[in-house]
Amino acid sequence: MKTSEKDLRINKGVIRGKEIEIIVDGESVKAFEGESVAAALFANGQRISRSTTKENSLRGMYCGIGMCFECVMTIDNIPNTRTCQTFVREGMFIETQQAEGKWKTV
Ligand code: FES
Numbered sequence: 001m002k003t004s005e006k007d008l009r010i011n012k013g014v015i016r017g018k019e020i021e022i023i024v025d026g027e028s029v030k031a032f033e034g035e036s037v038a039a040a041l042f043a044n045g046q047r048i049s050r051s052t053t054k055e056n057s058l059r060g061m062y063c064g065i066g067m068c069f070e071c072v073m074t075i076d077n078i079p080n081t082r083t084c085q086t087f088v089r090e091g092m093f094i095e096t097q098q099a100e101g102k103w104k105t106v
Pocket residue numbers: 060061062063064065066067068069070071072082083084085
């Protein structure tokens with residue numbers, strides 16, 4: 001399971017949910033039930049969530065409260081999902097989003 005060299009979570013005096021595994025850009029990442037996707041990624045050192053449509057510039061979590069939409073990623077094939085408003089789930093499949101993302105058509 002991939003973790004950054006240093007887990008950036010506060011570990012003293014915190015009670016966490018069950019440790020789970022999420023898949024981020026094809027790699028296994030440690031998370032805990034009750035964390036937002038953004039928090040889990042931040043704790044594992046990932047700061048980039050997407051690139052912009054026009055200039056392909058990189059974006060990451062900004063407000064952390066669901067207002068700015070800078071943190072959107074493709075989660076379980078659904079683009080433009082706010083990672084700061086989405087709780088992790090075992091086996092969740094998360095991708096760094098390019099521009100507007102792509103919807104899977106059936
Ligand atoms: S960080 Fe602003 S909506 Fe998620």
